[in-house]
Amino acid sequence: MPLVPSYIKKLNSYKPGKPISEVERELGLKEVIKLASNENPLGPSPKAKKAIQDCLIDIHRYPDASGHALREKLAKMFNIKISNVVLGSGSEGIMSTIMRTFLLNDDEIISSSNSFIGFKVLANASGRKIHWVPMKDHRYDLLRLVDHINDYTKIIYIANPDNPMGTYVTKEEFDAFYKHVPERVLIILDEAYFEYANHSEDYPDSMTYRYDNVITLRSFSKAYGLGGVRIGYGFAHSDLISNLMKVKVPFEPSSLAQAAAFSALDDKDFLSKSLLLNRDGFEFLTKQFQKLKVKYIDSVTNFITTRWDSTEQAILITQRLLEHGIIVRHLASFGWPNYVRISIGLKEENQKLINCMNKIL
Ligand SMILES: Cc1ncc(COP(=O)(O)O)c(C=O)c1O
Numbered sequence: 001m002p003l004v005p006s007y008i009k010k011l012n013s014y015k016p017g018k019p020i021s022e023v024e025r026e027l028g029l030k031e032v033i034k035l036a037s038n039e040n041p042l043g044p045s046p047k048a049k050k051a052i053q054d055c056l057i058d059i060h061r062y063p064d065a066s067g068h069a070l071r072e073k074l075a076k077m078f079n080i081k082i083s084n085v086v087l088g089s090g091s092e093g094i095m096s097t098i099m100r101t102f103l104l105n106d107d108e109i110i111s112s113s114n115s116f117i118g119f120k121v122l123a124n125a126s127g128r129k130i131h132w133v134p135m136k137d138h139r140y141d142l143l144r145l146v147d148h149i150n151d152y153t154k155i156i157y158i159a160n161p162d163n164p165m166g167t168y169v170t171k172e173e174f175d176a177f178y179k180h181v182p183e184r185v186l187i188i189l190d191e192a193y194f195e196y197a198n199h200s201e202d203y204p205d206s207m208t209y210r211y212d213n214v215i216t217l218r219s220f221s222k223a224y225g226l227g228g229v230r231i232g233y234g235f236a237h238s239d240l241i242s243n244l245m246k247v248k249v250p251f252e253p254s255s256l257a258q259a260a261a262f263s264a265l266d267d268k269d270f271l272s273k274s275l276l277l278n279r280d281g282f283e284f285l286t287k288q289f290q291k292l293k294v295k296y297i298d299s300v301t302n303f304i305t306t307r308w309d310s311t312e313q314a315i316l317i318t319q320r321l322l323e324h325g326i327i328v329r330h331l332a333s334f335g336w337p338n339y340v341r342i343s344i345g346l347k348e349e350n351q352k353l354i355n356c357m358n359k360i361l
Pocket of ligand 1: 037038089090091092093116118159161162163190192218219220221227230231232
Protein backbone atom coordinates (compact mmCIF):
# COMPACT_ATOMS: atom_id res chain seq x y z
CA MET A 1 0.00 0.00 0.00
CA PRO A 2 1.98 3.06 -1.21
CA LEU A 3 -0.03 5.40 1.04
CA VAL A 4 1.54 3.98 4.20
CA PRO A 5 4.99 5.28 5.26
CA SER A 6 7.57 2.49 5.65
CA TYR A 7 8.10 3.17 9.37
CA ILE A 8 4.37 2.58 9.95
CA LYS A 9 4.33 -0.59 7.82
CA LYS A 10 7.06 -2.06 10.02
CA LEU A 11 5.01 -1.67 13.23
CA ASN A 12 2.99 -4.37 14.97
CA SER A 13 -0.24 -3.39 16.68
CA TYR A 14 -0.26 -3.44 20.48
CA LYS A 15 -1.66 -6.65 21.96
CA PRO A 16 -3.24 -6.05 25.37
CA GLY A 17 -3.74 -8.80 27.98
CA LYS A 18 -6.68 -11.13 27.45
CA PRO A 19 -10.00 -9.78 28.75
CA ILE A 20 -11.84 -11.81 31.42
CA SER A 21 -14.79 -12.60 29.11
CA GLU A 22 -12.50 -14.13 26.47
CA VAL A 23 -10.77 -16.40 28.98
CA GLU A 24 -14.10 -17.47 30.47
CA ARG A 25 -15.42 -18.34 27.02
CA GLU A 26 -12.28 -20.07 25.75
CA LEU A 27 -11.60 -22.16 28.85
CA GLY A 28 -15.21 -22.65 29.96
CA LEU A 29 -14.42 -21.11 33.37
CA LYS A 30 -16.96 -19.34 35.56
CA GLU A 31 -14.70 -17.29 37.76
CA VAL A 32 -11.68 -15.61 36.26
CA ILE A 33 -9.33 -13.22 38.07
CA LYS A 34 -7.43 -10.62 36.08
CA LEU A 35 -4.05 -9.70 37.53
CA ALA A 36 -2.60 -8.62 34.21
CA SER A 37 -3.10 -4.90 33.59
CA ASN A 38 -2.26 -3.09 36.84
CA GLU A 39 -5.85 -1.99 37.37
CA ASN A 40 -7.35 -1.05 40.72
CA PRO A 41 -8.83 -4.28 42.14
CA LEU A 42 -11.34 -2.28 44.26
CA GLY A 43 -13.02 -1.01 41.09
CA PRO A 44 -13.63 2.69 40.45
CA SER A 45 -13.88 5.39 43.10
CA PRO A 46 -17.57 5.43 44.21
CA LYS A 47 -17.62 9.24 44.00
CA ALA A 48 -16.41 9.03 40.40
CA LYS A 49 -19.10 6.47 39.59
CA LYS A 50 -21.79 8.74 40.99
CA ALA A 51 -20.39 11.70 39.03
CA ILE A 52 -20.64 9.71 35.81
CA GLN A 53 -24.25 8.77 36.56
CA ASP A 54 -25.11 12.43 37.28
CA CYS A 55 -23.46 13.47 34.06
CA LEU A 56 -25.33 11.06 31.79
CA ILE A 57 -28.22 13.47 31.24
CA ASP A 58 -25.88 15.89 29.47
CA ILE A 59 -23.96 13.57 27.17
CA HIS A 60 -25.60 15.00 24.06
CA ARG A 61 -23.44 18.11 24.77
CA TYR A 62 -19.78 18.36 23.86
CA PRO A 63 -17.38 18.45 26.80
CA ASP A 64 -15.65 21.61 28.02
CA ALA A 65 -12.73 21.57 25.57
CA SER A 66 -10.50 23.45 28.00
CA GLY A 67 -11.32 21.11 30.90
CA HIS A 68 -11.47 24.21 33.07
CA ALA A 69 -13.05 22.84 36.26
CA LEU A 70 -10.71 19.86 36.57
CA ARG A 71 -7.60 21.82 35.60
CA GLU A 72 -8.50 24.48 38.16
CA LYS A 73 -8.97 21.83 40.83
CA LEU A 74 -5.62 20.18 40.03
CA ALA A 75 -3.90 23.58 39.99
CA LYS A 76 -5.26 24.39 43.47
CA MET A 77 -4.35 20.97 44.78
CA PHE A 78 -0.73 21.28 43.66
CA ASN A 79 -0.39 25.01 44.24
CA ILE A 80 0.30 25.96 40.62
CA LYS A 81 -1.54 27.94 37.94
CA ILE A 82 -4.23 26.54 35.70
CA SER A 83 -1.96 27.51 32.77
CA ASN A 84 0.47 24.83 34.00
CA VAL A 85 -2.05 21.97 33.67
CA VAL A 86 -3.10 19.94 30.66
CA LEU A 87 -5.58 17.04 30.44
CA GLY A 88 -5.72 14.10 28.05
CA SER A 89 -7.41 10.81 27.33
CA GLY A 90 -5.17 8.98 29.76
CA SER A 91 -1.59 10.04 30.29
CA GLU A 92 -0.96 8.21 27.03
CA GLY A 93 -3.26 10.71 25.32
CA ILE A 94 -0.98 13.50 26.54
CA MET A 95 2.13 11.59 25.42
CA SER A 96 0.63 11.39 21.95
CA THR A 97 -0.05 15.15 21.97
CA ILE A 98 3.54 15.79 23.11
CA MET A 99 4.91 13.82 20.14
CA ARG A 100 2.76 15.76 17.70
CA THR A 101 3.57 19.13 19.29
CA PHE A 102 7.33 19.07 19.72
CA LEU A 103 8.92 16.66 17.26
CA LEU A 104 10.43 18.07 14.07
CA ASN A 105 12.04 16.21 11.14
CA ASP A 106 15.48 15.28 12.47
CA ASP A 107 14.60 15.28 16.15
CA GLU A 108 15.58 12.25 18.17
CA ILE A 109 14.19 10.50 21.23
CA ILE A 110 16.03 8.75 24.06
CA SER A 111 14.56 6.29 26.51
CA SER A 112 15.21 2.99 28.20
CA SER A 113 14.67 -0.20 26.26
CA ASN A 114 11.87 -2.47 27.44
CA SER A 115 10.22 0.19 29.59
CA PHE A 116 6.57 1.29 29.19
CA ILE A 117 5.24 -0.26 26.00
CA GLY A 118 2.67 2.52 25.44
CA PHE A 119 5.47 5.02 24.98
CA LYS A 120 7.35 2.63 22.72
CA VAL A 121 4.29 2.37 20.46
CA LEU A 122 3.99 6.17 20.19
CA ALA A 123 7.73 6.72 19.73
CA ASN A 124 7.95 4.11 16.95
CA ALA A 125 4.88 5.57 15.25
CA SER A 126 6.52 9.02 15.22
CA GLY A 127 9.05 7.76 12.67
CA ARG A 128 11.92 9.56 14.48
CA LYS A 129 15.28 8.11 15.40
CA ILE A 130 15.09 6.57 18.87
CA HIS A 131 17.95 5.55 21.15
CA TRP A 132 16.76 2.68 23.33
CA VAL A 133 19.28 2.37 26.17
CA PRO A 134 19.47 -0.93 28.09
CA MET A 135 18.40 -1.01 31.73
CA LYS A 136 20.85 -1.91 34.46
CA ASP A 137 19.64 -4.28 37.18
CA HIS A 138 16.03 -3.76 36.01
CA ARG A 139 16.34 0.01 36.47
CA TYR A 140 16.74 3.03 34.22
CA ASP A 141 20.43 3.72 33.70
CA LEU A 142 20.11 7.52 33.59
CA LEU A 143 23.76 8.35 33.05
CA ARG A 144 23.86 6.06 30.02
CA LEU A 145 20.83 7.92 28.68
CA VAL A 146 22.95 11.08 28.92
CA ASP A 147 25.64 9.45 26.73
CA HIS A 148 23.15 9.45 23.84
CA ILE A 149 22.29 13.16 23.97
CA ASN A 150 23.36 14.95 20.78
CA ASP A 151 22.40 18.09 18.82
CA TYR A 152 19.23 16.39 17.57
CA THR A 153 17.89 15.17 20.90
CA LYS A 154 14.42 16.54 21.56
CA ILE A 155 12.70 14.20 24.03
CA ILE A 156 13.89 11.98 26.86
CA TYR A 157 11.21 9.74 28.34
CA ILE A 158 11.47 8.32 31.87
CA ALA A 159 8.76 6.17 33.44
CA ASN A 160 9.18 6.71 37.15
CA PRO A 161 8.33 4.19 38.49
CA ASP A 162 8.88 1.96 35.51
CA ASN A 163 6.35 -0.46 34.12
CA PRO A 164 6.96 -3.44 33.76
CA MET A 165 9.78 -3.57 36.33
CA GLY A 166 8.19 -1.54 39.14
CA THR A 167 11.55 0.06 40.01
CA TYR A 168 12.17 3.77 40.36
CA VAL A 169 14.79 6.44 39.80
CA THR A 170 15.82 8.12 43.07
CA LYS A 171 15.93 11.86 43.67
CA GLU A 172 19.71 11.76 43.81
CA GLU A 173 19.91 9.90 40.49
CA PHE A 174 17.48 12.25 38.81
CA ASP A 175 19.34 15.34 40.07
CA ALA A 176 22.69 13.98 38.82
CA PHE A 177 21.10 13.19 35.44
CA TYR A 178 19.31 16.53 35.12
CA LYS A 179 22.60 18.47 35.32
CA HIS A 180 23.67 16.91 32.01
CA VAL A 181 20.49 17.62 30.05
CA PRO A 182 20.46 20.79 27.92
CA GLU A 183 17.46 23.09 28.38
CA ARG A 184 16.38 22.53 24.77
CA VAL A 185 15.62 18.87 25.56
CA LEU A 186 12.18 18.00 26.90
CA ILE A 187 12.10 15.42 29.69
CA ILE A 188 8.84 13.49 30.05
CA LEU A 189 8.53 12.18 33.60
CA ASP A 190 5.76 9.60 33.48
CA GLU A 191 4.46 9.19 37.03
CA ALA A 192 1.44 6.95 36.39
CA TYR A 193 2.14 5.10 39.68
CA PHE A 194 2.99 8.23 41.66
CA GLU A 195 0.42 7.61 44.42
CA TYR A 196 1.92 4.18 45.16
CA ALA A 197 5.56 5.25 44.91
CA ASN A 198 5.33 8.48 46.82
CA HIS A 199 5.82 6.80 50.21
CA SER A 200 9.43 5.95 49.28
CA GLU A 201 11.54 8.66 50.86
CA ASP A 202 14.01 9.05 48.00
CA TYR A 203 11.33 9.04 45.28
CA PRO A 204 11.59 12.35 43.42
CA ASP A 205 8.09 13.85 43.48
CA SER A 206 8.63 16.10 40.50
CA MET A 207 6.04 18.61 41.72
CA THR A 208 8.41 19.73 44.46
CA TYR A 209 10.90 21.07 41.94
CA ARG A 210 9.63 22.45 38.68
CA TYR A 211 12.01 22.70 35.75
CA ASP A 212 11.05 24.51 32.54
CA ASN A 213 11.92 21.53 30.34
CA VAL A 214 10.20 18.81 32.39
CA ILE A 215 6.63 17.69 31.89
CA THR A 216 5.13 15.50 34.60
CA LEU A 217 2.41 13.06 33.54
CA ARG A 218 -0.01 11.42 35.94
CA SER A 219 -2.98 9.15 35.59
CA PHE A 220 -6.42 8.46 36.99
CA SER A 221 -6.19 4.88 35.69
CA LYS A 222 -4.40 3.31 38.63
CA ALA A 223 -4.95 4.53 42.21
CA TYR A 224 -8.29 6.18 41.27
CA GLY A 225 -9.57 3.14 39.36
CA LEU A 226 -10.60 4.96 36.19
CA GLY A 227 -8.65 3.12 33.45
CA GLY A 228 -11.77 2.60 31.35
CA VAL A 229 -12.79 6.25 31.07
CA ARG A 230 -9.32 7.38 29.89
CA ILE A 231 -8.14 10.44 31.74
CA GLY A 232 -4.75 11.72 32.79
CA TYR A 233 -3.08 15.05 33.47
CA GLY A 234 0.20 16.81 32.93
CA PHE A 235 2.08 19.65 34.62
CA ALA A 236 4.65 21.85 32.89
CA HIS A 237 5.76 25.40 32.13
CA SER A 238 2.85 27.44 30.73
CA ASP A 239 4.64 27.85 27.35
CA LEU A 240 4.71 24.09 26.90
CA ILE A 241 1.13 23.69 28.09
CA SER A 242 -0.28 26.44 25.86
CA ASN A 243 1.25 24.73 22.81
CA LEU A 244 -0.03 21.32 23.86
CA MET A 245 -3.49 22.88 24.19
CA LYS A 246 -3.30 23.97 20.54
CA VAL A 247 -2.49 20.47 19.31
CA LYS A 248 -4.57 18.21 21.56
CA VAL A 249 -7.71 16.64 20.11
CA PRO A 250 -10.12 19.49 20.92
CA PHE A 251 -12.81 17.63 22.87
CA GLU A 252 -10.51 15.28 24.73
CA PRO A 253 -11.08 14.08 27.47
CA SER A 254 -14.78 13.24 27.38
CA SER A 255 -17.28 14.92 29.70
CA LEU A 256 -17.76 11.66 31.62
CA ALA A 257 -14.01 11.35 32.14
CA GLN A 258 -13.67 14.96 33.32
CA ALA A 259 -16.56 14.59 35.77
CA ALA A 260 -15.28 11.26 37.09
CA ALA A 261 -11.77 12.59 37.66
CA PHE A 262 -13.07 15.76 39.34
CA SER A 263 -15.01 13.73 41.91
CA ALA A 264 -12.31 11.06 42.28
CA LEU A 265 -9.98 13.76 43.62
CA ASP A 266 -12.46 14.31 46.48
CA ASP A 267 -12.58 10.61 47.26
CA LYS A 268 -9.76 10.57 49.80
CA ASP A 269 -11.29 7.55 51.47
CA PHE A 270 -11.13 5.48 48.32
CA LEU A 271 -7.57 6.56 47.61
CA SER A 272 -6.32 5.60 51.06
CA LYS A 273 -8.20 2.25 50.91
CA SER A 274 -6.61 1.54 47.54
CA LEU A 275 -3.11 2.34 48.79
CA LEU A 276 -3.54 0.33 51.97
CA LEU A 277 -4.90 -2.70 50.12
CA ASN A 278 -1.96 -2.49 47.76
CA ARG A 279 0.60 -2.24 50.53
CA ASP A 280 -0.87 -5.24 52.38
CA GLY A 281 -1.09 -7.19 49.12
CA PHE A 282 2.54 -6.41 48.35
CA GLU A 283 3.68 -7.59 51.77
CA PHE A 284 1.62 -10.78 51.53
CA LEU A 285 2.68 -11.67 48.00
CA THR A 286 6.39 -10.97 48.46
CA LYS A 287 6.47 -13.05 51.64
CA GLN A 288 4.73 -15.92 49.84
CA PHE A 289 7.01 -15.60 46.80
CA GLN A 290 10.00 -15.92 49.12
CA LYS A 291 8.52 -19.06 50.66
CA LEU A 292 7.85 -20.51 47.22
CA LYS A 293 11.32 -19.42 46.04
CA VAL A 294 9.79 -17.35 43.25
CA LYS A 295 12.22 -14.59 42.26
CA TYR A 296 10.76 -11.10 41.90
CA ILE A 297 11.82 -7.51 41.33
CA ASP A 298 11.22 -5.17 44.27
CA SER A 299 8.40 -2.85 43.26
CA VAL A 300 6.91 0.47 44.41
CA THR A 301 3.80 0.09 42.24
CA ASN A 302 0.60 -1.96 42.17
CA PHE A 303 2.29 -4.92 40.46
CA ILE A 304 5.18 -7.28 41.03
CA THR A 305 7.28 -8.70 38.22
CA THR A 306 8.47 -12.25 38.75
CA ARG A 307 11.58 -13.71 37.17
CA TRP A 308 11.88 -17.28 35.88
CA ASP A 309 14.90 -19.36 34.94
CA SER A 310 13.85 -19.73 31.32
CA THR A 311 11.33 -18.45 28.79
CA GLU A 312 9.70 -21.90 28.78
CA GLN A 313 9.14 -21.66 32.54
CA ALA A 314 7.67 -18.15 32.22
CA ILE A 315 5.29 -19.31 29.48
CA LEU A 316 4.35 -22.41 31.45
CA ILE A 317 3.50 -20.59 34.68
CA THR A 318 1.42 -18.04 32.73
CA GLN A 319 -0.43 -20.83 30.93
CA ARG A 320 -1.00 -22.96 34.04
CA LEU A 321 -2.31 -19.97 36.00
CA LEU A 322 -4.66 -19.21 33.11
CA GLU A 323 -6.01 -22.75 33.28
CA HIS A 324 -6.77 -22.05 36.96
CA GLY A 325 -8.62 -18.88 35.93
CA ILE A 326 -5.90 -16.34 36.75
CA ILE A 327 -4.73 -13.98 34.02
CA VAL A 328 -1.18 -12.66 34.48
CA ARG A 329 1.10 -11.00 31.94
CA HIS A 330 4.01 -12.83 30.34
CA LEU A 331 6.39 -10.04 29.34
CA ALA A 332 7.87 -11.48 26.12
CA SER A 333 6.27 -8.80 23.94
CA PHE A 334 7.70 -6.16 26.31
CA GLY A 335 11.22 -7.55 25.69
CA TRP A 336 11.44 -9.57 28.93
CA PRO A 337 10.80 -13.19 27.88
CA ASN A 338 11.75 -14.74 31.25
CA TYR A 339 9.49 -12.47 33.28
CA VAL A 340 5.83 -12.52 34.30
CA ARG A 341 4.10 -9.43 35.68
CA ILE A 342 1.44 -9.91 38.35
CA SER A 343 -0.85 -7.07 39.43
CA ILE A 344 -1.62 -6.93 43.14
CA GLY A 345 -5.27 -7.91 43.64
CA LEU A 346 -7.83 -8.15 46.40
CA LYS A 347 -6.88 -10.18 49.47
CA GLU A 348 -8.78 -13.26 48.28
CA GLU A 349 -7.40 -12.93 44.74
CA ASN A 350 -3.84 -12.79 46.06
CA GLN A 351 -4.54 -15.84 48.22
CA LYS A 352 -5.97 -17.77 45.25
CA LEU A 353 -2.91 -16.84 43.19
CA ILE A 354 -0.59 -18.20 45.86
CA ASN A 355 -2.65 -21.39 46.31
CA CYS A 356 -2.49 -22.02 42.56
CA MET A 357 1.22 -21.23 42.35
CA ASN A 358 1.80 -23.62 45.22
CA LYS A 359 0.00 -26.41 43.36
CA ILE A 360 1.69 -25.65 40.04
CA LEU A 361 5.20 -25.35 41.40
C1 LIG B 1 4.24 3.77 33.07
C2 LIG B 1 2.85 3.97 32.58
N1 LIG B 1 2.51 5.13 32.02
C3 LIG B 1 1.28 5.37 31.56
C4 LIG B 1 0.31 4.39 31.61
C5 LIG B 1 -1.01 4.66 30.99
O1 LIG B 1 -1.76 5.46 31.76
P1 LIG B 1 -3.15 6.01 31.20
O2 LIG B 1 -4.16 4.95 31.41
O3 LIG B 1 -3.38 7.24 32.03
O4 LIG B 1 -2.96 6.33 29.76
C6 LIG B 1 0.59 3.16 32.16
C7 LIG B 1 -0.44 2.12 32.19
O5 LIG B 1 -0.23 0.97 32.41
C8 LIG B 1 1.90 2.93 32.64
O6 LIG B 1 2.23 1.76 33.17
